[in-house]
Amino acid sequence: MSRQALMVMDIQNAVVARYPDPGYLPRLREAIARARAGGIPVIHVVVGFRPGYPEISANNKMFGGLARRAAAAGEEAGMAIHPEVTPEPGDIVVTKRRVSAFAGSDLDVVLRAGGIDHLVLTGIATSGVVLSTLREAADRDLTLTVLADACLDSDPEVHRVLTEKVFPMQADVTTVAEWTPA
Template structure:
């Protein structure tokens, strides 16, 4: 059986706050992290983060250009912190990225290869952002993929639905947090 890792992506205060309380997202995500740890599956947090002054952000970058002007997600920004309801525990890895995909500008692939990880379980905000970009790049890097559909959020529910029901199944298994978490317990 291939070694898996659970990726918790962009679940940072400043991002979660944009979505408000959606009726259970963070508790579901906590259920996934707890199930992963209990099964011995590494939990890897992926965060967006920049140096002060955002020297990594080109003004031509439509996604991050406005963010840089506002000073967001730089070192010391409280909004850049992982949401306290799902904070990493000892032994979890935190990877900082510089673009939308979890692999872009980070050492994620190095961490995964060093740990012998071949399968990724994806969660995060937003489905149409970090989850989509990471899924596409991970598939090109030959990782096996699972997406926890209710472990992802998007500002547009219809985009989330189309991605999780029509697009992601072409490259990944798509399931729920509870189904995945229950299977982790059965595998022990």
């Protein structure tokens, strides 16, 4: 029997601030509430680095910018999980070091220990953490669902192409309202 987990990825203050959408966090909260009500584990995935950012190469455009923004916002405040989706007791928080939720994290250990083989993906950005995690999870033979309206991207057309044309090749794509936690 398949065991699902809801992945809530990169919903950190510094990230959310870059993607203003007043309807996004309420939809995400609904997905989290539905998962909890269905007894499905909620895994919050955050990007994080050691003080001074020794994991960030000078060659890394994406994370170099994130480190600067987080430092400007106050390192701890910028990297914290957004207060509208604060983890509750029993939720799992995984820290990653790159775009994919698997990169530099212990996510694989958490999934195997919990017997989880079906990931329900949400997060910011569709073209970042969601895409990278989906591809790596598919290569690990995990079953995947993407909650399209619980993903967000700065480019609506990129989001549309990914959720309508790319993701369906490796995942079931649905909405928060249509998702049945199992």
